Amino acid sequence: MIKRTKGVTISQVADAAGVARSSVSRAFTRPDMLSPETVTRIMKAAEALGYVPNHTARALSTGRHGNVGLIVPDIANPFFPPLIQAAQLEADRSDFCIFLGNTEENPKQEDKLVGRFAGQVEGLVLASSRLSDERIRAHAGQLPLVLINRDIDGIPRVLIDSGSGVREAVEHLAKLGHRRIVYVSGPSNSWSNKQRRTAIKAAASRLDIVVETVPAVLASYNSGRNAVSAILATGATAAVAFDDLTAQGVLAGLSEKRVSVPGDFSLIGCDDVLGAVTYPALTSVSNRSTEAGRVAVSLLLDMLQSRAIRDVRYVLETHLVVRNTTAAAR
Amino acid sequence: MIKRTKGVTISQVADAAGVARSSVSRAFTRPDMLSPETVTRIMKAAEALGYVPNHTARALSTGRHGNVGLIVPDIANPFFPPLIQAAQLEADRSDFCIFLGNTEENPKQEDKLVGRFAGQVEGLVLASSRLSDERIRAHAGQLPLVLINRDIDGIPRVLIDSGSGVREAVEHLAKLGHRRIVYVSGPSNSWSNKQRRTAIKAAASRLDIVVETVPAVLASYNSGRNAVSAILATGATAAVAFDDLTAQGVLAGLSEKRVSVPGDFSLIGCDDVLGAVTYPALTSVSNRSTEAGRVAVSLLLDMLQSRAIRDVRYVLETHLVVRNTTAAAR
DNA sequence: ACTTGACATGCAACCGGTTGCATGGAAGTC
DNA sequence: GACTTCCATGCAACCGGTTGCATGTCAAGT
Incomplete structure (x- = not known):
């Protein structure tokens, strides 16, 4: 039978290392503020106890949880997987996690998902959103938003032309x-x-x-x-x-x-x-969907960092790939 | 320019409604504990202020954040999108959100993702995991885990035959x-x-x-x-x-x-x-990948609810789908 | 030897909810 | 009318971190 170990807290580490909770916190977030010996001592204690910082608690006090949401109308549509993959990769590069939402092409479902995501992501990428401009604008007022294949003034967007x-x-x-x-x-x-x-x-x-x-x-x-x-x-x-x-x-x-x-x-x-x-x-x-995913997330992360919204309109051009279903007219 | 509205807290609602914070909390989580009039008064105040419960704070105190993680080796492989979609749908039915991870077929990346997810999901589904049995067992010790297409004793799993x-x-x-x-x-x-x-x-x-x-x-x-x-x-x-x-x-x-x-x-x-x-x-x-996704999440949610780990081994049989590329031999 | 300042650390408030327990008033019982 | 019972609500501690400010220490500056 497998049993679950439950959370080691910062306080336990603090006790073990003989320091204050704040020092443990600093050892993990701003080790430069502490003397090197203290840091190692704390780290050793943390290691021994198997301490892992609690993501939720951290998010609560800092307001940053390192997640971004990605909402697509239909995962099963082969257009999206490469986009999702690229988005995930790009997020990962900055240690962000991706929340994935699938709306089944349904604006109501999309609205619901945005709402549910809102509380736990720092920003959102809406790919081929089926929402009205109005709704999108409303959501953009709540949290940083980047659009893929929707062209709305004032909201950063990546367009595959x-x-x-x-x-x-x-x-x-x-x-x-x-x-x-x-x-x-x-x-x-x-x-x-x-x-x-x-x-x-x-x-x-x-x-x-x-x-x-x-x-x-x-x-x-x-x-x-x-x-x-x-x-x-x-x-x-x-x-x-x-x-x-x-x-x-x-x-x-x-x-x-x-x-x-x-x-x-x-x-x-x-x-x-x-x-x-x-x-x-x-x-x-x-289709350029890979680039679109990557650029959208990159744009979003930029926004999160600078806390500013720039009116970006990033256009990706497409080209014809000639294969075997076209020939001269009879 | 779009400006962001920032969080309305439970305290503000409490003040507006002339009640204690705890009552506001209860109005949202266990309205039956309050008199109907109080509830409506609180709700009205909340509505007016545009209050939305803070997911993170709630998660911190309850320990439940309503997310489950799904990790796949390659989103772009057409086998997975239907699985992901089904998982998402099933999670959604219970108001859970899906965290999606893509490992690029790389065990190290998979380990890293599991670690990062661990803090913010209540459970995890690993599809076609590339990790060693040992690592999987280790993770299963940390949080509820369901496997797809991996057959490890003692860990709930869904197998496509x-x-x-x-x-x-x-x-x-x-x-x-x-x-x-x-x-x-x-x-x-x-x-x-x-x-x-x-x-x-x-x-x-x-x-x-x-x-x-x-x-x-x-x-x-x-x-x-x-x-x-x-x-x-x-x-x-x-x-x-x-x-x-x-x-x-x-x-x-x-x-x-x-x-x-x-x-x-x-x-x-x-x-x-x-x-x-x-x-x-x-x-x-x-391929039954849709069922696999659905069943895996359903199993996981069951585990979360009952707080128990049963040694489930769910086998999905596959069948021939006859279409138009087979006919009698000449 | 005395001040000054830099640096390491601790204290305590805070993030925004949840929840066990206490309280007070209304209704029910004898 | 006094006593119990029950229900609605409030109080305050708690979840597990982060962070501004205060404090103490020690070395450099004069």
């Missing part, structure tokens, strides 16, 4: 001779979706290409698959999907309808999360 | 008339690989099927693709791949060689991480 990559995608399709294309859109309250749709329309109109939008509701395989009939009905010869998951769904749907890719139809995804591991390899727009 | 699913895969192929199959193996030092290979051989010999092993070196798309020539050279009519990524590579390689799946060749993956989002949909062995 999929616009640049999408523009390249449209140019790529234009060069291949496609004159009529479809944008398979994602969640309507997603900032990225808005951004991509806008970029596509702008690029297309500049290149004299007709774009139609087919909604896929959720960013998922199934909605992509279900959108296929609507896509084909437009008479387009190519499509850009909101993300790779959706694209993969479209790919499946097309295949079922005996439309070959890229022979009969060209398809481009976004976020480049599946491109390299599926067949045929998906042409897609790179 | 991929053997059962692999057995079903072989039976499925046998029923379809395949007499000669290939196992496309994964990393030689992987415990799962060993488990799967063993299960395949046992099942095959029982069913009078010939199995050949083709190594794929790494569990990846490319090594799967490169293994195709060797696979076809064996004259087999079906293959089981170490994991879905490898299977997807094999699928791509077969397609390039004009071998149609499942018409000419049947293919089964493992872990079911891609099956539902690729085309053709991959027949695969389920």
Whole structure:
């Protein structure tokens, strides 16, 4: 049977070392204030007793607990794991821990999580938040906040500009001779979706290409698959999907309808999360999610240190990665 | 400019409501101890002041902070996100927050994370821990611990048995008339690989099927693709791949060689991480990672409540998920 | 030898809650 | 009407650290 050892306190160490509690505290936090001998004596006593500073108590008196929160809409979406990983790594470099929250794409859940996190993190990163600007502003009033893929004035944010990559995608399709294309859109309250749709329309109109939008509701395989009939009905010869998951769904749907890719139809995804591991390899727009995670946390930690909020707007450009789902129009 | 509102304390609420601090505390934690009118008065005052209980202070005096830690070796491995998600959901149901740690497959990093988490979580789930039994036992002495995919006596654990699913895969192929199959193996030092290979051989010999092993070196798309020539050279009519990524590579390689799946060749993956989002949909062995995450957290919360450690060994069997890459042998 | 100052350490208040025990008043009992 | 019982509330200690200020000591400065 395993039994649990319970907390050794600073007082016990103080007694053992024959000093005041404050000296023990200083031995751990500002050893330069004490004579070297005292420090070693205290350390030895602490070691012997197995003393470990109580994080909670420390947090209570200092107001700093060394945690930051990261809230994402859907961990299972392959876009996020690399972002989370990078965020965690960056936090770790400064000895911070990451609280992870998953909102299931649900603003209410997100609000709830922010509230619950608020008391125990020093700052928060909201990735692809589904909250209203208003709610985000309200939260930003409570604690340091950094956004990923939400563009709100006055709140530090890291934006992955999929616009640049999408523009390249449209140019790529234009060069291949496609004159009529479809944008398979994602969640309507997603900032990225808005951004991509806008970029596509702008690029297309500049290149004299007709774009139609087919909604896929959720960013998922199934909605992509279900959108296929609507896509084909437009008479387009190519499509850009909101993300790779959706694209993969479209790919499946097309295949079922005996439309070959890229022979009969060209398809481009976004976020480049599946491109390299599926067949045929998906042409897609790179995502930069790793950098986004790292930069967001780094920004947040900066804010915590300087206690200042700068109006940072950090933009990461994306590019088209050409693989095997695009070819010349028939 | 956004400015931050700082903490309203229980004392301020007490003053505003004209009661003692303890009453305010009780209004929030055990309202039944107070008269209804007092409670409403306090609540009204709290509301007006924007009071929110300080989580840290509460944790200090109660010793319960409502957090559990989850440590995984690699968030980016598609096996884990569903597990994490499920764990988070389960924790959430009991108003617990999840601390997420990523060890990069590094035991030292894992040890460090456990140490850092220890002070601020009530319990810990270690998924596919890379620590030695000894270290795990040591940690288990410090705080409640639940393991996923590690089998250590005396420590509650959740194990995913991929053997059962692999057995079903072989039976499925046998029923379809395949007499000669290939196992496309994964990393030689992987415990799962060993488990799967063993299960395949046992099942095959029982069913009078010939199995050949083709190594794929790494569990990846490319090594799967490169293994195709060797696979076809064996004259087999079906293959089981170490994991879905490898299977997807094999699928791509077969397609390039004009071998149609499942018409000419049947293919089964493992872990079911891609099956539902690729085309053709991959027949695969389920991974149960969602259940594993949920059960592990649930077990942990139980332990926290009952303050007891039971020697639980929860085994999750896997099953074959038949999709569209398997058919009758020619 | 006396002041001055630097330095090491202790004291005690504080962070913001929780909780066992004491108290006082109202209701219930005889 | 006096006595118990019970309930709502307050008091104060406590959780385990941190930190501003006071104190004591010892060496350097004159």
